Amino acid sequence: MFLANLTDEQKGAFLNLAQALVSADGVVSDDETSMLEQYKQEMSLPASTTIPHWGIDQCIEVFKIASPMIKKQIVFELVALACADNNYASEERHLLEDAGTALGLDVYFLGECKAYVRELTALYERIGKLVSE
Secondary structure, eight states: OOOTTOOHHHHHHHHHHHHHHHHTTSOOOHHHHHHHHHHHHHTTOOTTOOOOOOOHHHHHHHHHTSOHHHHHHHHHHHHHHHHTTSOOOHHHHHHHHHHHHHTTOOHHHHHHHHHHHHHHHHHHHHHHHHHHO
16 A cells, blocks of 8 residues: 555565564465565566565664655554454564564554554455445
């Protein structure tokens, strides 16, 4: 939703953070893999794009100089990814909290993101039922 205008360096950093997030709990679901592919499409990257192997700290450094809006957008997207498999694992939550803190975001922002993602997911489910009846 918010990734199209990232710089090339930010796209690589985001994809790396996203991969680290989905791998954090040791289980990469089909829903998470699908979202990673959707992120590539949104950022106009070929499906064959390989995710760089940067350290999380290196990725955070890329975003530290970004605007507060960009920081919030990428964290929101990462929260959505963490919720994609309906299993917001503690390892994912810790990674997000650490990233949010490093980027200067309030821990309450993560909670708000999670609530909005759940509302959005429920809305999509209702729309799915509406158009399939």
